[in-house]
Amino acid sequence: MERQTNIKLVTLGVFTATFMTAIEGTIVSTAMPTIVGSLEGMEIMNWVFSIYLLTNAMLTPIYGKLADKIGRKPVFLIGITVFIIGSSFCGLAPNMLTLIIARAIQGIGAGAVMPVALTIIADIYPMEQRAKILGLNSAAWGVASVFGPLAGGFIVDTIGWHWIFFINVPIGLALLALISVYLVEPKRKSSNQPMDLLGSGLLMLVLLTLLLSFQMIGEGGFSLNILLFLALTIIFCLLFVRTEKRAADPVISLHLFKNKTFMLVNLVAALISGFLMGIEVYIPMWLQGVLGTSAGLGGLALAPMSILWMIGSFYASSLMGKTTVKNVLVLGLSIILIGGLSLTIVPVQTPVFLFFVISSILGIGFGLTITTTTVTAQNSVSSDEVGVATSFNTLSRTIGQTVMISIFGVLLNAAMAVNLKNSSLDVDSSVMNQLVNPHTAHQIPAKLLQPLRTILYSGLHSVFLTGIVLVVAALSMVLFLQRKKAQTVLK
Structure with missing residues (x-):
């Protein structure tokens, strides 16, 4: 008998993964004063948040294409694995610069979780049920916004700020097991068309320059550097469109x-x-x-x-x-x-x-x-x-x-x-x-x-x-x- 997806357990896994990535923002915000006191580097503190959002956004469309090309399951598992690795490095960070690099890795993993989680929901639920499940999935963000500051304060006051990152490791490993065993995808036809690497790279450059320019606007208002970044965004965008017109399998x-x-x-x-x-x-x-x-x-x-x-x-x-x-x-x-x-x-x-x-x-x-x-x-x-x-x-x-x-x-x-x-x-x-x-x-x-x-x-x-x-x-x-x-x- 052919194995079937266990919809309830996979849905639980999707909700847990969403909550795990959603709570990162609120729980880290609460712990940041303690982290700065431990690692110093207040002048670059904002990058702990910015780099996570930046790498997350840059990789999101790439993961979406990969999910269609090779399947939701492998991409979701890769994203969770990278997120676990990034979380481990965050907990072990000896200084603020290392923490920022580790947060970039975390963001790369998190970039797969939300879009692929929503795609899995689209696969396993018909349209008339999907909105209800998406509502429950959205509730994970709401719970994270309330629970995150409380959990962050408790963890920092008891076992130390490192554990706001280390706690993701056992949760992530449980998710890997849950999705590996209970999500069953139909075999996909192997494609001879290579991944659109040039288009993917240009798209990441478009997002990098666009998001960095607005990050700088928020920090210090308009400047010549911002105009330069916006000009680069337009150039990369034009190159991206030109590349996608010629690509055999565009991103x-x-x-x-x-x-x-x-x-x-x-x-x-x-x-x-x-x-x-x-x-x-x-x-x-x-x-x-x-x-x-x-x-x-x-x-x-x-x-x-x-x-x-x-x-x-x-x-x-x-x-x-x-x-x-x-x-x-x-x-x-x-x-x-x-x-x-x-x-x-x-x-x-x-x-x-x-x-x-x-x-x-x-x-x-x-x-x-x-x-x-x-x-x-x-x-x-x-x-x-x-x-x-x-x-x-x-x-x-x-x-x-x-x-x-x-x-x-x-x-x-x-x-x-x-x-x-x-x-x-x-x-x-x-x-x-x-x-x-x-x-x-x-x-x-x-x-x-x-x-x-x-x-x-x-x-x-x-x-x-x-x-x-x-x-x-x-x-x-x-x-x-x-x-x-x-x-x-x-x-």
Whole structure:
């Protein structure tokens, strides 16, 4: 009798792998002050986070192509193995530079986990069930955002910061065993066409220069170096397109860019993911800097969004079977718009509970929208391109987040600088850093607190107003979608 995939155990493995990579960001953030104290190197500390995201994004489309070419299982196992190796090196790092290199290796492995996990879900679940499973998978991110800081603090205080990385090793090894034994893939026809190495290399250079340029914008504003990196991005992009036109088996088939549905849902995903980053970063900043709450409460305000995201995904599952993709996205984006507009009209001294309400509204909208764009991207291509389509969707969201978090940072700093200059306060701009940190805000003279909080409030408004523009742009794009039910989208 032919062996079959154990769907329940493989799904458990996919959820665990997603959680393992999702928690890296929050757990490392919590441990970073201790790590810096141990390894020193504060001036290059940001690269511990940036390099992980950069290598993750660069390899995502390559893994997607490999998943279609050689199978989901080997690519997923390779990604987890590299992630385990990177985690081990992180735990053993004797200095900050070594830790950054190890984090780059970790990111290379993590780049396979999310897109291939979503592709495995697409393989083992029919469309009508897929949105529910994607919702549960998304819940792993929500749990990680709440559990990560708690786990990070506990591990650092008890067995030491090294174990925030070492703990990935036994989990990763268990995942290797689980997926190896219980995921059974049909044999694929061997292809004589070689991997598109030149196209893969050029695509990685496009992503490297693009993401680095926006990283530098976020850190120090515009400069000549940024223009140079953006120019290189355009050159590499043109070379990539030229190479893909000639490639026998391109890493990303250019015909996908002619698929109207595929491109529109990915653009929507990129815009909404950009707005999502603004929510995740600046709602906690509002609570801590404007209302003076603790960091824990600031992070907790996002918990309802994670929970309601899952419910929104479940609702998307039933709606996609009854109505058109266009209608589902209009509903989801309209709910996000209501939540976003709420953030632009509430006053300075907004009660904390209102942020929990707004977070809940946004969670439903994000669950509906992100899940629908993912399922539609998968369903709008042929079955032999699902891996590439899923990785491209993941990449679109990553690029949207990276670009917008840099732009939001520039907007916030510019708005605060202008308002500080126009105020009668005799303070340096560095006082705003002191204000948003709950541990140092109490050092600011009481008479300055309220004026500074008003300045921060105005800066945050510029961020959320820009977020509204993103949502409106996404809504405008959805209007160009054809009115087809999800099941009738070409596959």
